Amino acid sequence: MSQSVASACVESNSLPPSCDCLAHRFGNAADGPERTPSYVSDMTEAEWRVVRPLLPIPAWLEGRGGRPEGYCHRVMLDAVRYVVDNGVKWANLPADFPPYRRVHAFARRWQVTGLLAELHDRLRDRVRRKEGRLPDPTAAIVDSQSVRAATNIPRPTSGWDGGKKVGGRKRHLVVDCLGLVLAVAVTPASVQDRDAAVGLLEWLRGQYFSTRLVWADGGYAGRLVDWAQDKLQLTLDIVRRTDDTTGFVVLPRRWVVERTLSWLMRSRRLVRDYETLPAMHEAMVLWSMTMLMSSRLAGRRPAAFRRSASRAR
Missing domain, CATH: 3.30.420.10 (Ribonuclease H-like superfamily/Ribonuclease H)
Known part of the structure; x- marks a missing residue:
């Protein structure tokens, strides 16, 4: 990838000055540094606008136990997407992502609690409606x-x-x-x-x-x-x-x-x-x-x- 293409990719994917994910708004993620998306697997701004309203509400935000998350939801999703897209080991996640053990625990928790299936089904229903189909x-x-x-x-x-x-x-x-x-x-x-x-x-x-x-x-x-x-x-x-x-x-x-x-x-x-x-x-x-x-x-x-x-x- 040429330098001009790479810089254009980074510029088009840059995070807004203040992330609007639930972990930033109500959790502990605001204390962490913001990350600039720089990989093909990272969500673009357009993708984040699609995914953001469909994200499941964490249990801690609804008073059902657990503690507020310390990492941005968008960054955690991008980290999991990087593993899926590139096939690397969890331990080989790039350094600009959160620690790999936290990312793996995030992915495992979403699998066990059904949050991943919930997000997947909401996206599928949205695609079906876009194609003129019933959910x-x-x-x-x-x-x-x-x-x-x-x-x-x-x-x-x-x-x-x-x-x-x-x-x-x-x-x-x-x-x-x-x-x-x-x-x-x-x-x-x-x-x-x-x-x-x-x-x-x-x-x-x-x-x-x-x-x-x-x-x-x-x-x-x-x-x-x-x-x-x-x-x-x-x-x-x-x-x-x-x-x-x-x-x-x-x-x-x-x-x-x-x-x-x-x-x-x-x-x-x-x-x-x-x-x-x-x-x-x-x-x-x-x-x-x-x-x-x-x-x-x-x-x-x-x-x-x-x-x-x-x-x-």
């Missing part, structure tokens, strides 16, 4: 993706996917017709798609009663189709490849979830599974999607798109 979907697509596991992954939570010849974990996604994540579950790679889909479809039916139709590939065929119809009143439509099909073919409806899986692979933290806990890998999927959705709402094209466009020119 609750009427149809969805389900699929899975096996990823190799790092050496720190506990053996009981990993397995071998014989079909893909991948040892590690498998992330199972249910997405809407825009490709936005509705549900995610991470299992050992040895778990069959139809077995993992049972819990996902039950959760989907309970959370979004308006959903009546789910498209899937041939891995979900069989008894799962009848079970979904009888127990959940949910139609599971299997989209199959024809026998004479060779090579890559875009299949109706299934391409939507395949595109979402490719979106996730842009986040380097998700190219391989580094998370000791499967729940933290699920959180990383949600963090990745919040980055994509906030960029879309702010009218900012992701870096991968910019690079592709420049190469095409």
